[in-house]
Amino acid sequence: MRSLLLFAEMIVLLPISLMHPFVGVLIWDWISFMNPQQISWGFGSKPPWALIAFVFTVAGWVLSPVEPKKIAITPMIVLMALFVIGITINMPFALSSPAVEYDAWLRTTKIFVFLIITIALLTNKHRIDALIWMIIICIGYYILDQGGASIVTLGGHKAFGPPKSQITDNNSFAAAVLVIVPMMNYLRLQSRHKLIQAGFVLAMSISILVVLASYSRGALLGLIAVAGVFWLRSKRKVTSLVALGCTLSLGLAFMPQKWWDRMHTISNYQTQKSAENRLYIWRIAWDMAKRRPLTGGGFHFSLFQNVIDSFVPGGNRLEIHSIWFQMLGEQGFVVFFIWLGMILAGLFESWRVLRVTRGMPQFSWASDLARMGQISILAYAVTGTFLPISSWDVFFTMLAVISATRMVVTRELAAARSTPEKLAWHPAPIAPAMGRFSGASVRAR
């Protein structure tokens, strides 16, 4: 039944993406983030839907008479292009097997090439909101599914993410949930309907429960950090403090004793095997970066015994559980700094949006999005420190959204400056003082 539903929906939506290539972007993200084909079990799960969506989108984009073909040269797009070039140059020098290296390279390249197309097609607020909605629907499916299972089992169920994805395991899934909760809050702030706003409050509460139900200690630390920054960046401090306090208290009260036993091990991490393994593999990643600073060891080099033996004879093969050490060890310093540059560019562009839209209610959506985007970036940086999700597509899609938001705001401000006669909002005495422009604030239409 699921398979039939997926097949029917794809058959209907794919032709639409030829006429409206942005629909292709939504389909690609849906297939990539939710992995519906992995939970459909049948003939509908067999076709390579992501590849088909890619082809339809590019064809629709090229053939469309209205979509912009020129890709703006922004810091984010330049860094994404450099990142793809960097990992491509590194590929022949990888120490892992050619097949593993090629698969990982192809997957990562497809993600970033499509992100560049995504930014080019995110031309207005409507599309930006649609893409954020798609992210929320995709991850939200697993939040509701896993959250429901946790509630039914009174916290006994351990939450997992989409199968065969980068966030399948409980730790990565909890980190993913923390990263998208600020985006849920953005949609809550912007939503027209009270029912949807209430739904988002419920979804955010379930998200916190899912983070706890992942039994991930790293996610618990991330949750504390994100909650703190969330409160600091919120406009209504008392309300948000009460809401956060109540939700966290309820969530903690819900968890069973075995959860508390696991969390208590945070205090004596020195004796924990997982902490010891992380430090061990981080050191190997760092040594690899020093030994091969330009190319690194290649994707997943730490899973190959011959490579590990060259550092620690007979040592364990492990995935590098840290976005920082993973990128550094696998790709070397050059690509690491390009990758770091993308994250910093996301922060810079969100800060820039906040700065240029200050005191301009017509851009309050961009301001809200930039503020929530900063919290998402922080959540990724904190929780990713203990996880191998350095090229997680949802996070980089959010960076693309922030970059596109800055472009939309810049374009609308430029249009507003060029047509001042169309711009008038609130001719009240406060208006001249609130905008960035002396004499009149703007209202871009």
Place this chain on the structure above:
Amino acid sequence: MSSFIYLVAMLAVAWLVLWAIRDPKEPKWDWWPIEWWPFDTDTEAKMEQEGAEARQAAASAGHRRAVPWRERSGRSRRTTDAGKPRWRR
């Protein structure tokens, strides 16, 4: 339960795609029977509300003091008209 959420997610994806491509001003969208779109945002109303809050804050503080001097004048807090720091004036 899982299948029900799956069904809702699939319907939401289809509905979202329609929302993303629709143009309510075009007559070709007249066929769509449901006016209620869960994805609609309310930037206009929020803008009005924030503007009203700002005006109220300004009124209660007597207009000029509602906005910091630095933002009113567009100048740096540390410099005078001549561009020198206050303490060197």
